Amino acid sequence: MKKKKYAASKTHLIHNRSYHLDPLLRQMLHTALCILRPSETFDIHQKLMEIYEEQLHKEAIASRPTADALLEILYHVLQQELISHRSPLKEVKKQLERCLQNYFSPSEEDDVIQLQELSTLLPKDEDLRRALSMPEIEVLQDAISVFIKSHKMHGLCILSVHFNEPNEYQASWTSADPPILPMQIVHTEIKYTIKQWREDIKRHGLNCFKTYFSEDLQRIISESLNNPLMIATNTMDIPFELLHDGNDFLCLSRCVGRQIAMVRGARELEKIQDPQIKALVVGDPTDDLKYARKEARAIAKFLKKHGAAVDLLVGSKEATLEAFADHLLNNQYHLIHFSGHGYFDHNDPALSGLLFKGESKLRTFKVEEFRYIQAPSFFFLNACEAASAEKETTREFTQGRLIQNLAIGTLEAGACGCLAPMWKVPDKPAKDFAIHFYELLLQGEMVGEALRQSRLYIKNASPSDLWASWILFSNPCNQPLRATGPVRT
Template sequence: MCWRCSSRRPVGLSGGGACRLPWRSSERAAAETTSTRGEDAVRGMRADARGRQRGTSRSDRSIGEVRAVQKPVLLEISHVEDTYRFRLEQPEPGAAVRQYATPPISRADQQSLQQAVEQAARSPLSPFSLEELGRLMYNLLLPPEIQAFLRDLDAPLLISTDAPEIPWELFYEEASKQFVGLKCAVGRRLVTDAAVTSRADAAAQAPPAFLLIGNPQGDLDGADREIELLSELAARCGGSVRTLLGSRAGLLPVQLALQSEQSYLCIHYAGHADYDRASRQHALLLAERTRLTADSIRKLLRGQPFVFLNACGTDQPSQSGRRAAISWQIAEGLAAAFIAGGARAVIATRWEVDDQRSAGFATHFYEAALLGVPIGEALRRARVQCREEQSDDSTWAAFVLYGDPCLSLVDPSIFTADGELRRARFSPSLMAALDLLPQEAQQTGYDFVATPHLFVVLAQIEGGCTQDALQRLGRPPLEVCQQLRHDIRRGRPAASAPRLAKASLSERVRRILQAASEEAVAASAALIEERHLLEGFLREADGPTVASLRRQGIDPERLRAILHGEPEPAGSPVAVAPASESEERGELSFASDAQQALTFALQEACRAGASVIETSHLVIGLTKVPGGCTAGALA
């Protein structure tokens, strides 16, 4: 059944991969808009492999490694009479497009599947029932090749389908015993009749602006708390917030807010939605029983916001404390209206949700998304967290993303386009310490900021984790800082202090700051704290700072163990630490034979029980390099 015209028609795939449907040009543009808008300007982030190395499941993974994700894997699904056809397109250039189809599905099986989907939309299900639905879809609808693809999937997935009534995100993969929507980031590309409004890209808003519309009918207690929590999150990331809550969320105030010249980063709605029979349109319910129709949304929306519709139904009874279900037609109709008006992506609910838990779900989502986590991954994380908090409730499965899962709401980098440090990314106490870096560099004779300067300012944060770790190792922070300064001092102070900007930071310092950002994102922290920066610092296995610390009897591995609250290691080998300025800047590196010599010298020092590598160890290391010039000269 074609969901757009309620008439059965054959659906196929052309050589170019598009469904052979009577699309208008505007319709095709609407179908493509969610996967194309913003791709050139947005970088995605993929899940960090460190989560798997620590023994956690994929659903528990965290983000730690920044990667460029330009496009997700595209899976096109078309329903043709008694079968489903799949077209799989990998984002890698030159990758072959693969097409598969299911064997004919009997009428009885189709009816069984339809009943299971309708039950999911009607009432909350137990996890066992959701698994049963997921298994039924997996076994009935997927050819073996697509099953294998989903089993091995380790990338964001974008689904484009003419069968939107099926909850494709709930495929339950038997081997991993996991839902696809919990395993990876999933988005949907809308197929819609709505024409897309052509507007120029919105200018970047600094600070970001948020429009929050909540509980216009005054009957959703959780919605009030939801808007309050989101206001706090927006404020923490330096955003400006416009809130229309309760009776203030009338038709005229909302219309004026949508068409204002202010470019919103996010528009969030927590209230009711329905189908307005008078106008024959899907609509959001506002105060005094007024309605914001799909046509009004398309005409009034300005900019390219991300939209979150935490909406519930009105024309069916709901249990106490739950938000009644809206149909998938209403969810998709409103999503299509916002996207046609210019929205980059939309999240909407497809069945009944718990009032309080849906508010928690939205909070979990924004906590990740406002750190720069791509919206598909932020949604996956929110699903995992919501399910862990209440395993007997299906609220986590009700939310669907219409748009590119690789889209990021904010830039996760720590530098602006012109190389300035994004001060809003750091906690006030840490930023106050970082502001001391130029002075510290100048006093030691440097015209750039190096890692010793970074460690010194961290060790000066009163009551901070760096001071605490050093004191627990029996080393007074002040003495450690004085020795670091002595080891790197060049004599006279520099003529001027370097700027706290990318160009004035050594390569290692840049890496440490980026690592700190990744640690904060992995911990779902709103700001980069001192402990994240210290953890990023301890990732560096060598360098002049590590060399100086080791000479003072401070083992970085013991520092890391104290930071993590783990048992301290009994001992660790002495590390090779090149200490030159050029190496600090990342301009020079060791040749392979020199690296071998240093490794042999390190082994000799460890064998002799030395705390530092001496010249005798280095000479022995040079003689051990196979085919080296030292060994040749001695021979």
């Protein structure tokens, strides 16, 4: 009798994987120390603690401090206190608080993620549990929670979604308050093109919400309705902002921003001291986007009306590549608004950038040249891929890669954020959307909330899908613009 063949499931939840450390090194150390005198053992733990603290310091400078290095420091302090026959909790807590103040920042999302992982790990560490009671471990967890809450995080939640070839999605959830959900791994071959998304946004949003996330994660996301959301992901192929939890799209029910992986760390630029908003507005530098000129002039007029100082470059005579670079090099801007063409180089993404007109061919302001900025500016880049003879699906792929590279370029240069569309947007609604967005920012709204309200505004005012196209690369709680006076409408 032939065995019946079953088709492989398109979607399969593999398992939940918690953060943990390999205890082998500790076991070897413990065995070696058993033959030494207590004083010698104490000294070795002290030396190892110093080594781990030096490592923690290096990690904090290079990118971000990690939970495992801090855990090892706490372990060695604990062993020293046990050798000295003292109550260990006091010194372990003291060391924890000192390391938190020296190496972690409660305003940095990556640091908060590491601290949440440490908090989750503490009660699972066998060595700690043998020496400390559960109430004592909870004291350490409370110290971490107090430190995180010492900075106003606006209840920020972080949804991490990492894609691995060929079809694995790793998702986890972190917030300043419980719950914390360890990594969920899902395998699925389901993926929609941008064209398919635009044909039925709600249907695909519902399908993908159930496809990429476990039921536990779906529930947690739905329950975090009033919290700003940061999506940390390594893929531009999926518009996670458009996922639908059965009640609403994520980007309409809460303010949402994306965190993007960067090759180099972001430059540290000093904030502008001048209270007056200063903006650079560029429109149609290639002389083939008539409405981009109207958009640039309308936005410049609006910003000036509300007290901002505006440098306006319109058309190829004013908006040359050299003029754009000169303005960035010699001015500090709160805002840089660009409406024109972008270009993505498939062979070398570093050569991608914004297009300007030349004598015989178009010229590119490359992504690495965003380093010319002199302040942590906010970029609004209405820069769609220039028209080509490529297939539509290829152009969609290119647009996603284009805005990803533009965002990386601006953020590595030191920008505080970047807003760009996933697909070409209609002209007049794009202008209305931008003006409404800026008006809310000038009123002091967080950038994520200004974007959410602008999506709702343009969704009700225009039959197009422009509301769904925008991706914000920024902490959604940032406030990049503040008016010098009351906003006039």
